[in-house]
């Protein structure tokens with residue numbers, strides 16, 4: 159078989175960069191059979207040259223000079239694994255303008271600059287691929303852009319942050335409180351020293367922006383995605399969820415019936431019969447609903463050295479295949495619509511409310527009246543435990559507008575007999 163050698167450069171040799179270096183080396187003998195080409199890593203860009211030289215055992219490949227890579231015509235593919243916005247955005251833009259193809263795992267950059275970078279790639283007939291930017295190892299970008307392209311998709315929802323899924327799993331399975339589960343996640347290396355981006359849902363929101371843009375062929379940016387994290391979820395909420403036959407997951411939701419796009423991240427009660435309820439620990443999953451495919455779920459490792467490198471290397475193989483067959487730039491930007499983002503007040507969901515009220519006659523009627531007055535239809539209202547002189551009331555609503563529901567809860571919270579609104583959580587389903 160003919161074997162073409164394709165020069166590649168890796169920018170960044172951290173967790174994913176090192177994993178990609180290992181996977182490309184492990185595939186060296188196979189590539190020619192799979193692709194008709196072999197990838198040769200020509201340069202690795204880092205800040206700390208000595209550390210990278212030691213990690214790879216190849217000091218001759220390591221540089222901290224981007225121009226060396228940009229000006230080397232034998233480098234046809236640039237693999238960006240540094241993370242962050244700058245200098246990644248500049249380097250990717252310059253690489254594409256120089257006719258080099260780009261593979262990246264950079265969700266921050268793709269969520270904010272996807273449209274611009276895809277346009278630059280198109281202008282220069284280049285590939286720009288980013289499978290690893292959403293849900294790590296799990297193939298979801300390519301399936302959405304290609305395998306499921308013949309669908310009208312209505313929903314792409316998922317567990318797209320492993321750290322929060324690990325925390326919620328520990329809370330559910332071992333009865334831990336949030337702070338205890340977060341401490342364990344940090345100790346085991348699942349949570350970063352500053353866990354804000356994970357626990358506040360910001361990391362998941364970046365992935366929702368990317369998924370929604372591709373699923374609905376219309377640009378959704380990070381700022382369009384409303385975000386709610388899991389810091390307010392308690393072991394008590396999880397216990398109540400269990401009683402109702404549900405678990406609590408941090409869900410990234412992108413929904414569209416064709417006229418507008420709902421895009422948000424929020425903790426949600428998921429019925430135990432739903433496939434996402436079985437996704438535990440640091441696993442990720444993306445659940446897709448379409449007119450032809452019906453329902454499909456993609457499950458796997460959402461992060462980690464080799465799992466993420468698997469997705470990066472898969473993209474590199476795809477670019478190599480395109481180079482061998484002279485068909486780069488085949489799959490470019492798929493956002494050809496301009497759908498509005500549905501304001502959160504208009505998004506319809508079912509809700510779970512837990513509220514502590516004084517244990518007095520008429521309090522249940524007060525809650526029912528406030529909901530009725532704000533067009534919120536109640537499916538169930540249960541009086542749970544008595545705590546001192548208070549009663550704990552749990553309410554499950556039908557599907558209602560978020561704006562109406564929030565106004566009703568605000569009014570209930572202001573009533574003299576209300577001690578505390580303990581929890582407000584969305585419930586998935588009709």
Ligand SMILES: NC(=O)c1ccc[n+]([C@@H]2O[C@H](COP(=O)([O-])OP(=O)(O)OC[C@H]3O[C@@H](n4cnc5c(N)ncnc54)[C@H](OP(=O)(O)O)[C@@H]3O)[C@@H](O)[C@H]2O)c1
Pocket residue numbers: 169170171172173174175203204205206207209239240241242244245263264265266290291294460461462463466
């Ligand atoms: N980790 C995961 O499991 C995972 C999963 C999915 C996606 N991702 C994405 O993959 C990317 C890489 O993540 P990571 O976890 O591998 O990061 P990381 O471990 O922090 O590694 C970053 C690497 O980039 C290098 N670097 C950073 N800024 C640089 C600059 N200005 N010039 C040259 N080199 C620079 C660093 O070099 P020095 O060490 O010399 O400073 C380091 O080698 C990010 O976009 C991340 O969001 C990661």
